[in-house]
Each structure stands twice: as C-alpha cells, then as structure tokens.
Amino acid sequence: MDDNDQAETFERFEPSCILILIITGKIIMNIFISGAKRRSVSPSFMGYFCLSLAFTDFALLISVFSIHYFQDFAIWGVRFTTYHICLLTQIISHTYGILHYPVFVASGLDYYLTIVKSVHLSRFCSGFLYCAVVLLLWTLAFLYTLNIPAGLAEWNAGVISHQCTFYISRQSFYLSAAIVVTVFMVLVICCFEVVALIRTMKLTTYCDKTVILFSYGNEWPIRSTRCLLTSFLFSFLGTWAPFLLIQIIIIFSCAHIPGYMDMNVAWLYFMNSFLVGVSYSLEYPNIPIIERKLNVDPFIDWKYCVYPFYTEDSQITALKEMPLEVVI
Incomplete structure (x- = not known):
C-alpha cells in the first residue's frame, strides 16, 4: 500500500475513531456522574430517563464500534458499511436534540404533581408510569426524526466533520x-440576603466531613421568601457552580x-x-417535611435548606433539636 492509499484509509476511518473516542468519553462521564450521586433517593421521571439515556449511549457506542471494526457486513439481510456510522x-443527534423540551416539561410536571x-x-x-412515559418520548422522538423532511434537517445542521453533518x-x-438568567435574577433580588449569609459563613466538621454552615440568627422558624431563595441558591451553586x-x-x-x-x-x-x-419555592411556605418529597435530588440535600423555614407548629418542637444553620 503506497502513501496515498494509507492517507485515504486514514482519512476514511478517522471520523469513526473520533466518534468512538468521544462517545466513550461521554459514557465514562455518565458512569462518573452516576457513581457520584446519592443512592437513597425517591424515584422520579428524570432518574428513569437518565438510565435510558445511558443505555442509548452505550448502544450507540457498540453499534459504531461494530460497524467500524467489521467495516462491511449484513444482519438479517441489511447491509452495514462505514457510511452508516x-x-x-x-x-441519534436529531433524536437527542428534540428531547430537551419534552424532558424538561415532563420532569417539571412530575415534580409539580409530587412536590x-x-x-x-x-x-x-x-415506576410503571415513568417507564411508559420514557418509552413514549423515545418512540415519538425516533419517529419524528426518521420522518423529518430532508430540507429541514439540512437547515438545522451545524457541525460538519469529514462529510458527517451533525444536528x-x-x-x-x-x-x-x-436557567442562567433565572439564577442571576435570584442573585440580584436576594443580593442583601446573600451578603448577610456570607458574613455568617463558617467551616466545621460533621461525621468526618467538612461542611459549611450559614446562620440565620435566633429566629425559628424563619419566615422570609428571600432567605429561602438565598438558601436554595447557595445549595444549587455549591453543587453545580462549575x-x-x-x-x-x-x-x-x-x-x-x-x-x-x-x-x-x-x-x-x-x-x-x-x-x-x-418546585420547593412554589410550595413555600407550606412545605411538609416528608422524606419522599425532600429526597428526590441525588446531588443536593434540600431538606437542610427547608428545615429552618418550616412553619408547622406541631413539628417545631422536634425540629428545634436541629441547628439554626443551613448545611451546604
């Protein structure tokens, strides 16, 4: 094989190798995120959809790698070549790209009903309902993608790599x-509360872990929507700032x-x-302390933000055993 043939072969297979590396990196990130989350959380639509997405990513990697490795083969009479990569x-790009709004709406509706x-x-x-909705969304998205007009697909294309145009x-x-605008709006609205909370910030250890405590003073319970939003803002940014x-x-x-x-x-x-x-902000000030409602996020423990603002008189005595701080 001369140099020209080697160059053509490298150029032909380079997109496949890049795709395999990128998708592999994405799967590693999925595994890392799944391993970092808390295990004991209440089931939610988002949790089920994340599992389906991780499975779809893995199936895509296996498919691309198989086509790249065998180059030209047939399954049940259907021939696959490197073109099919x-x-x-x-x-997959089109299907993923049109699912953001439906997943956002479905998850928001789920938390609106449950919280x-x-x-x-x-x-x-x-669990049955979540599985059915997830399956329905994937099915409708795939059907829409397969029936999308060619002109519209080209109009929405944005990235071209070695003859591969991705949505x-x-x-x-x-x-x-x-989301970014909302976070900054809350930051501006609660700027004075943010400054006051930062001034009370202190580091301590609890169960051999370093935690940050923010004190609201001696009032119990705390009755302030802005203070609640500030507490939520600190918890959200403390986890997702990067x-x-x-x-x-x-x-x-x-x-x-x-x-x-x-x-x-x-x-x-x-x-x-x-x-x-x-969802918690919409329910305030009538947020009941129920474990299944406060334990839906696998990354943020929102109950430490909610406890200081709880106004149910029958539960105040039990809650006074907890510190007047918000633990981030």
Whole structure:
C-alpha cells in the first residue's frame, strides 16, 4: 500500500475513531456522574430517563464500534458499511436534540404533581408510569426524526466533520440561557440576603466531613421568601457552580455542540436540581417535611435548606433539636 492509499484509509476511518473516542468519553462521564450521586433517593421521571439515556449511549457506542471494526457486513439481510456510522450518529443527534423540551416539561410536571400537589403513587405504579412515559418520548422522538423532511434537517445542521453533518440543538441553548438568567435574577433580588449569609459563613466538621454552615440568627422558624431563595441558591451553586460556568461559556461563545454530546446525564441532573428548587419555592411556605418529597435530588440535600423555614407548629418542637444553620 503506497502513501496515498494509507492517507485515504486514514482519512476514511478517522471520523469513526473520533466518534468512538468521544462517545466513550461521554459514557465514562455518565458512569462518573452516576457513581457520584446519592443512592437513597425517591424515584422520579428524570432518574428513569437518565438510565435510558445511558443505555442509548452505550448502544450507540457498540453499534459504531461494530460497524467500524467489521467495516462491511449484513444482519438479517441489511447491509452495514462505514457510511452508516455517520447516518446512525445523525439520527441519534436529531433524536437527542428534540428531547430537551419534552424532558424538561415532563420532569417539571412530575415534580409539580409530587412536590407541589402532593400526589402519591405506589412505587410499582410510579415506576410503571415513568417507564411508559420514557418509552413514549423515545418512540415519538425516533419517529419524528426518521420522518423529518430532508430540507429541514439540512437547515438545522451545524457541525460538519469529514462529510458527517451533525444536528445542533437550539433547545438546550435556550434552556441553558433560561436557567442562567433565572439564577442571576435570584442573585440580584436576594443580593442583601446573600451578603448577610456570607458574613455568617463558617467551616466545621460533621461525621468526618467538612461542611459549611450559614446562620440565620435566633429566629425559628424563619419566615422570609428571600432567605429561602438565598438558601436554595447557595445549595444549587455549591453543587453545580462549575457546570453553570460551563453553560455561561457555551452561551457567550455560541459553541456548536453536536446533539449526541449535548444531551448527557450531567446536563439532565443539572436541570433536575433546578426544577426541584423551583418546585420547593412554589410550595413555600407550606412545605411538609416528608422524606419522599425532600429526597428526590441525588446531588443536593434540600431538606437542610427547608428545615429552618418550616412553619408547622406541631413539628417545631422536634425540629428545634436541629441547628439554626443551613448545611451546604
């Protein structure tokens, strides 16, 4: 094989190798995020969808790697070549790209019913319902992608790599912008409370772990919507500040991220924490201390933010045993 043939072969297979490396990195990130979350949380739609996304990413990696390795083969009469690597990734990118809004709405509706409206279903019924909704969303998204007009697909394309054109989702861009704007609006509205809370900040240890304590004084319970929002803001930023910074950089740089990377487990749990905080804010000041309602976020323990603001007289005596601080 001469140099020209080697160069052509390298150019032909380079996109496949890049895709395999990128998708492998995404799966490693999914595993890391899944390992970092708390294990004992109540089931939610977002949790089930994240599992389905991780499975889809793994299936995509196996498919791309198989096509890249065998190059030209047939299964049940269907022939697969290296061309199908681009085709398959394009389909996945479109499917991921149109799911941001539906997942956001479905998860928000789930928390509105379970947290704000206190709708309670058995674990079996809720699990069956979540699985059905997740399956329905994936099915509708795939059907829509496979039937999308070719002209519209080309109009929405944004990234071209070695003849592979990948879909760029505007849904994730607008959702990121909305979350960033909301966080900064809360920061501006509660600026005085933020300064006061920072002044009371102190480090301590609890169960051999370093924690940050913020004191609200001697009042119990605390009756202030702004203080509650400030508490939520500190908890949210204490967990997701690096990811929020990444979103800000992406927004201002107008970075083009392919759909198969834009939808990931880290982004979904970031959005999940935002929705949980919004749900608790909507229910204030009537937030009942029920473990299944306060234990829905696998990354933020919101109950330490809620306890100082709890106003149920029958439970005040028991809650006074807890410190007048918010633990981040």
